[in-house]
Amino acid sequence: MFEKWYLEELINKTIRDIWKLTDYFLLKLISNILDNAEITPLLKSGTTVNNIIQKKNYPANVYASLKWLLDRLKLDGFVSMRLDNNVEFYTLSNKTMDYDLDAIKSMAEKASPESMAAFNMLELMANNYPDYLSGKKTGVDIIFSPENIDITNEYYGNNLFYNVHNIAGAKIVNWDISTRKNPQILEIGGGLGGGTKQFVIQRLKENAPLNSFNYCFTDVANKMLRSTKKALSTLTEDLSAFTFKKLDFNKNLSEQGYAENSYDVIWGVNAAHVSFDMRFSLNELFKTLKNGGSFIISETVRPIGNLMIQQEFVLNTLDDYWNVKLDEKIRPRHGFMDWNDWVRALKEIGFTNVETIPDMNVLQKEYDNCYVAVVRGIKP
Numbered sequence: 044m045f046e047k048w049y050l051e052e053l054i055n056k057t058i059r060d061i062w063k064l065t066d067y068f069l070l071k072l073i074s075n076i077l078d079n080a081e082i083t084p085l086l087k088s089g090t091t092v093n094n095i096i097q098k099k100n101y102p103a104n105v106y107a108s109l110k111w112l113l114d115r116l117k118l119d120g121f122v123s124m125r126l127d128n129n130v131e132f133y134t135l136s137n138k139t140m141d142y143d144l145d146a147i148k149s150m151a152e153k154a155s156p157e158s159m160a161a162f163n164m165l166e167l168m169a170n171n172y173p174d175y176l177s178g179k180k181t182g183v184d185i186i187f188s189p190e191n192i193d194i195t196n197e198y199y200g201n202n203l204f205y206n207v208h209n210i211a212g213a214k215i216v217n218w219d220i221s222t223r224k225n226p227q228i229l230e231i232g233g234g235l236g237g238g239t240k241q242f243v244i245q246r247l248k249e250n251a252p253l254n255s256f257n258y259c260f261t262d263v264a265n266k267m268l269r270s271t272k273k274a275l276s277t278l279t280e281d282l283s284a285f286t287f288k289k290l291d292f293n294k295n296l297s298e299q300g301y302a303e304n305s306y307d308v309i310w311g312v313n314a315a316h317v318s319f320d321m322r323f324s325l326n327e328l329f330k331t332l333k334n335g336g337s338f339i340i341s342e343t344v345r346p347i348g349n350l351m352i353q354q355e356f357v358l359n360t361l362d363d364y365w366n367v368k369l370d371e372k373i374r375p376r377h378g379f380m381d382w383n384d385w386v387r388a389l390k391e392i393g394f395t396n397v398e399t400i401p402d403m404n405v406l407q408k409e410y411d412n413c414y415v416a417v418v419r420g421i422k423p
């Protein structure tokens with residue numbers, strides 16, 4: 044179900060074509076970072092991540108992001124890596140990089156102005172990466188500083204590639220509730236309301252009612268509640284079915300006013316992976332669902348054709364991205380998970396009929412860069 048829609052409309056030809064350009068752009072940016080930070084000469088003779096950190100006097104916490112940069116170049120053959128006594132030695136390869144940043148960007152802009160949000164964000168990060176590596180700036184300084192916040196907001200709010208998550212999640216939620224009577228819906232980690240807006244836009248397009256459900260929009264940050272309410276009011280005057288409340292999924296939900304067995308659908312876009320202790324959060328959300336209720340998440344996942352997700356170039360710089368509790372069955376890795384990790388996690392919590400909609404097994408046979416998955420589990 045929805046496989047054809049996903050492959051032809053959701054991840055359409057424009058997205059596929061420009062995606063390749065973002066990859067070339069990123070590779071060139073990484074190469075420039077290494078030049079600007081004077082890491083390139085070290086790579087010419089072969090070096091380890093720890094050697095670079097030591098020679099450049101970088102703080103130890105940049106290890107993972109620095110390694111990511113080298114691994115990303117390695118994936119495309121610009122760097123080679125050999126293991127010596129289990130230590131990874133990276134060396135620049137002979138492959139030349141011909142990408143021209145301006146030419147790529149203007150080609151992408153011509154094809155889709157909405158793709159600029161991704162290019163601008165990558166550029167912002169790259170310009171600041173040498174300062175991040177040397178410890179002069181944190182990821183928060185770069186991503187959330189007042190002078191850069193518009194770029195960040197555009198990245199999450201008006202971005203050809205990111206919007207796919209919102210559209211896909213909202214589509215499955217609208218489909219799920221089409222057979223429910225007056226469903227109670229809870230959205231978690233709603234942020235700037237990208238998913239919520241899609242939920243409303245899709246209903247308006249289909250002439251579906253906006254008062255046949257109750258929708259509780261939540262986020263841990265009060266600011267998000269206000270801005271989403273404002274954004275939704277530009278789409279419709281009728282927000283009577285919507286409430287806007289704070290919810291922290293790292294804490295007990297009933298103590299925050301979310302009673303057990305009270306929602307038909309709980310959903311979120313790229314929110315669940317932010318949880319500190321995923322087992323705890325998923326258990327809380329499970330309890331809050333009614334029997335027969337759906338838990339639906341739209342998440343960035345690692346596509347088989349590119350396990351190194353571009354968003355990590357941005358998120359690797361944030362301490363919170365790494366500060367999560369690992370759990371073999373529920374959260375086997377930091378950051379974004381594979382779609383089948385999510386399926387396993389939901390089953391482990393007790394959800395039944397756990398599936399990806401559309402079916403990722405089918406999708407990834409047709410296209411190797413399916414970077415968003417919608418996973419649904421039912422509370423029995």
Ligand SMILES: C[S@@+](CC[C@H](N)C(=O)[O-])C[C@H]1O[C@@H](n2cnc3c(N)ncnc32)[C@H](O)[C@@H]1O
Pocket residue numbers: 199208231232233234235236237238262263264267290291292293311312313314317318
């Ligand atoms: C990656 S953003 C996704 C936002 C939005 N759904 C979107 O796709 O644009 C993650 C969201 O989770 C929220 N968040 C972070 N920690 C949270 C927590 N403990 N409980 C609830 N929401 C949280 C953040 O404020 C942020 O809005």
